[in-house]
Amino acid sequence: MSGLAMPKPDAETLRRRAEIVADMRIIVPGEGVVDTANEMRAFESDGLTAYRQLPLVVVLPETVAQVSRVLKYCNERNIRVVPRGSGTSLSGGALPLEDAVLLVMSRFNRILGIDYPNRIVVAQPGVTNLGITTAVEQEGFYYAPDPSSQIACSIGGNVAENSGGVHCLKYGLTANNVLGIEMVLMNGEVLRLGGSHLDQEGYDLLGVMTGSEGLLGVVTEVTVRILKKPETARALLIGFPTSEQGGQCVA
Ligand SMILES: Cc1cc2nc3c(=O)[nH]c(=O)nc-3n(C[C@H](O)[C@H](O)[C@H](O)COP(=O)(O)OP(=O)(O)OC[C@H]3O[C@@H](n4cnc5c(N)ncnc54)[C@H](O)[C@@H]3O)c2cc1C
Incomplete structure (x- = not known):
């Protein structure tokens, strides 16, 4: 990554990655934990695609209890968490961090x-x-x-x-x-x-x-x-002598 100063990743969190991934699998069993570089590639960026970063691990919880346990676990161990919806943000809001759990909410889809x-x-x-x-x-x-x-x-x-x-x-x-x-x-x-x-x-x-x-x-x-919904919606083409009058009509 270049051009954006990201926080320095926490070395201790990076060192404990395998243990954290294993614990995430206990909290979110099944297919809710993604940890290989290839599979995490889909989450490396949001709509601001100039910036890319693989997260520590991607977690896709299905229940509120799982979200709660993931956050509590990370809080107690000082691990960063980045929430993500569909990843269309244009401001890098869902951009992962190297030492952060990316908490993807897409399975909450009902x-x-x-x-x-x-x-x-x-x-x-x-x-x-x-x-x-x-x-x-x-x-x-x-x-x-x-x-x-x-x-x-x-x-x-x-x-x-x-x-x-x-x-x-x-x-x-x-x-x-x-x-x-x-x-x-x-x-x-x-x-x-x-x-x-x-x-x-x-x-x-x-x-x-x-x-x-x-x-x-x-x-x-x-x-x-x-x-x-309005009962009808019609497009009208109206001419105005000045922009101000056009604006007043909209108001
Ligand atoms: C083509 C295009 C057009 C767009 N047009 C518009 C537009 O007209 N108007 C507009 O306002 N925006 C627009 N956007 C920006 C973007 O779509 C919106 O900001 C949208 O609300 C992001 O939703 P998301 O689910 O993709 O969130 P993400 O990109 O996944 O995340 C956005 C932020 O929300 C946080 N977040 C996501 N889910 C949760 C959650 N469950 N709990 C807590 N935090 C959460 C993330 O941490 C991040 O900070 C556009 C984007 C694109 C790519």
């Missing part, structure tokens, strides 16, 4: 609940942004924040990056459409912020988490609000 009367979807963090709209569109609903990467990016990654797209001019970013999350702290503690309604009392910790780029914890469940 919609957990849809509540049409209250316009709410509860999803695991690895569900794609578009996957939420796909789950509700037959009932005439959609999820408004629409990053251009929506076919691939995960809702957990959207929370971590506070993502948005063209709909955000009217409906806001992820922060304005996420109602609650379940997350795991680095010490393994599982907690819930927000819920199925707007504006919980107390400090806006959900707001702190939204856009925190995986630095404060790992999101394991996301509750979002969905909107009713």
Whole structure:
């Protein structure tokens, strides 16, 4: 890697790699641990492909208990952890570190609940942004924040990056459409912020988490609000004498 000063890898962690990999296999049995260079190559970069780095090991948990145990294990041994959703970040947020466990959330890929009367979807963090709209569109609903990467990016990654797209001019970013999350702290503690309604009392910790780029914890469940699709949508071609008048029309 060149051009980017990365933190110096911890020699003790590198030396204990085999032991750490073996322990990860105990916590996440089956095919949830990837440790060969060839297989880890798929995870060496995110959307910022100028930078590449193989992680210490790739771990793909399937349950919240596994996420909690991985984080607790790493916390107790001072091992770095980089969470990853779909790896479409353009800012290197999911870029691995040589001495870090790359915690990939893509197996958390289920919609957990849809509540049409209250316009709410509860999803695991690895569900794609578009996957939420796909789950509700037959009932005439959609999820408004629409990053251009929506076919691939995960809702957990959207929370971590506070993502948005063209709909955000009217409906806001992820922060304005996420109602609650379940997350795991680095010490393994599982907690819930927000819920199925707007504006919980107390400090806006959900707001702190939204856009925190995986630095404060790992999101394991996301509750979002969905909107009713407009009954019709038509493209219009309108001429304006000045740009200002065009802008006022949009406003
Ligand atoms: C072609 C293209 C177009 C794009 N267009 C847009 C756009 O229009 N608008 C926009 O906002 N962005 C856009 N992006 C950027 C990117 O898609 C978004 O930032 C997206 O939200 C990242 O989601 P992801 O699942 O890929 O996350 P990743 O890239 O895997 O991770 C991004 C960050 O989130 C953290 N993270 C991921 N999952 C979790 C989790 N479960 N818990 C805690 N932290 C987590 C990671 O540690 C990292 O810091 C685009 C990217 C591409 C490649």
